[in-house]
Amino acid sequence: MMLDMSLSPEQQKVQQLARDFTAKYIIPVDREWDEIGEFHEFILEEVKKAGLNCMAVPGEYGGPGYSSVIQSLVAEEWGYGCAAFATTLGGNGLSSYPLAIAGTEDQKKLYYGHLVNGGMGGFALTEPNAGSDAGSCATTAKLEGEEWVLNGTKCFATTCGYASIIVVFASTDPGKGVKGLSAFIVEKEREGVIIGSVEHKMGIRSSNTVELLLKNVRIPKSHLLGKEGEGMKIAMKTLDMARPIVASLAVGVARRALDEAVRFAKEYLDVNGKPIGSHQAVGFKLADMSTQVEAARQLVRNALRLKDAGVPYTKEAAMAKTFATDAAMRVTADAVEIMGLYGYSQDAIVEKLMRDAKVTQIYEGTNQVQRIVISGILLNS
Numbered sequence: 146m147m148l149d150m151s152l153s154p155e156q157q158k159v160q161q162l163a164r165d166f167t168a169k170y171i172i173p174v175d176r177e178w179d180e181i182g183e184f185h186e187f188i189l190e191e192v193k194k195a196g197l198n199c200m201a202v203p204g205e206y207g208g209p210g211y212s213s214v215i216q217s218l219v220a221e222e223w224g225y226g227c228a229a230f231a232t233t234l235g236g237n238g239l240s241s242y243p244l245a246i247a248g249t250e251d252q253k254k255l256y257y258g259h260l261v262n263g264g265m266g267g268f269a270l271t272e273p274n275a276g277s278d279a280g281s282c283a284t285t286a287k288l289e290g291e292e293w294v295l296n297g298t299k300c301f302a303t304t305c306g307y308a309s310i311i312v313v314f315a316s317t318d319p320g321k322g323v324k325g326l327s328a329f330i331v332e333k334e335r336e337g338v339i340i341g342s343v344e345h346k347m348g349i350r351s352s353n354t355v356e357l358l359l360k361n362v363r364i365p366k367s368h369l370l371g372k373e374g375e376g377m378k379i380a381m382k383t384l385d386m387a388r389p390i391v392a393s394l395a396v397g398v399a400r401r402a403l404d405e406a407v408r409f410a411k412e413y414l415d416v417n418g419k420p421i422g423s424h425q426a427v428g429f430k431l432a433d434m435s436t437q438v439e440a441a442r443q444l445v446r447n448a449l450r451l452k453d454a455g456v457p458y459t460k461e462a463a464m465a466k467t468f469a470t471d472a473a474m475r476v477t478a479d480a481v482e483i484m485g486l487y488g489y490s491q492d493a494i495v496e497k498l499m500r501d502a503k504v505t506q507i508y509e510g511t512n513q514v515q516r517i518v519i520s521g522i523l524l525n526s
């Protein structure tokens with residue numbers, strides 16, 4: 146793939162760094178990670194050495210402080226290599242967004258300090274009975290003197306088995322639904338923080354997804370992010386920031402599937418000895434796949450341009466997430482189809498890409514929820 150000349154020299158440089166990293170460290174082992182399904186811990190050391198581990202942490206706190214455009218460029222490259230790895234790194238970034246939104250100076254120093262010193266972060270909002278409907282959160286936080294006491298069970302918490310610090314959402318006023326939700330910083334080492342079952346998943350198998358149990362976990366009063374009852378606002382702003390990044394990851398997955406399908410269509414011969422790509426039915430499918438990849442990328446750029454300009458971008462972020470992740474699902478399925486039995490075999494990477502693509506339509510708000518967000522803005526403005 147050519148470098149995108151609409152990018153600044155710095156953006157191109159980081160994009161190329163991530164692309165080279167992906168080719169060297171990720172693509173050679175992506176299939177193996179998927180089969181073993183174990184967390185890809187060893188590679189994180191290399192990510193840290195490359196300076197790409199906590200991209201959102203501002204320079205004054207020891208991070209590279211990369212713009213959201215650069216974060217999205219890197220996420221696309223990670224997605225191209227392995228969506229599980231991209232999810233781990235993306236989740237790390239996402240976990241730090243609440244600090245940018247609502248963190249005090251001391252909270253930022255604490256949280257970002259963990260990340261720049263090599264720790265990982267987690268974001269625990271979802272519960273067994275509170276997924277799309279975060280207002281049903283059953284985890285509680287009660288103030289006792291100078292401490293908050295947290296109790297409850299979170300689930301599907303990415304990287305939390307390995308994270309050293311986690312943003313946890315809990316209800317400080319259970320009768321109030323979403324208005325009673327608050328956000329807290331919880332260090333993993335606190336007594337009562339317990340990692341429960343580990344999820345075995347269809348795709349992104351080497352990302353770590355766990356149950357997080359909180360049993361009388363005591364944290365200082367100062368670990369509340371923002372004010373009591375602002376949890377939902379913080380979560381929604383965090384997801385606005387994260388959705389273009391997930392969309393970029395999905396663009397990467399789709400781009401890889403397209404590249405695999407194009408290569409196959411050029412090399413694989415039909416019964417008459419002609420490459421199957423010479424058939425218009427295959428060529429047109431490739432054309433549609435390529436168009437979807439490019440359209441998805443441009444929707445991401447559009448959302449991030451608005452974000453960087455400081456204007457509302459919730460609708461555009463949701464549109465980018467919906468379109469890119471639906472496109473990733475279609476494009477990966479089309480790649481499997483073009484490659485026939487080779488595509489369906491675990492010898493080819495496209496079956497993994499198809500399994501990995503599915504989760505992007507589900508996490509960070511399902512694509513049904515994205516459509517609720519988009520239509521809500523259309524109908525109420």
Ligand SMILES: Cc1cc2nc3c(=O)[nH]c(=O)nc-3n(C[C@H](O)[C@H](O)[C@H](O)COP(=O)(O)OP(=O)(O)OC[C@H]3O[C@@H](n4cnc5c(N)ncnc54)[C@H](O)[C@@H]3O)c2cc1C
Nearest residue numbers: 268269270271276277278301302303507508509510511513
């Ligand atoms: C691999 C993985 C990693 C994850 N990592 C994290 C993480 O790190 N932190 C975290 O907090 N969460 C995480 N999640 C959870 C994820 O954000 C939720 O799965 C997601 O928000 C959807 O919630 P749910 O699965 O409970 O589905 P539900 O909310 O139960 O929804 C079930 C179905 O109903 C649909 N639906 C629900 N409400 C409506 C409605 N009003 N209108 C139309 N359709 C509706 C949904 O779209 C979906 O199709 C992760 C999930 C996965 C699969």
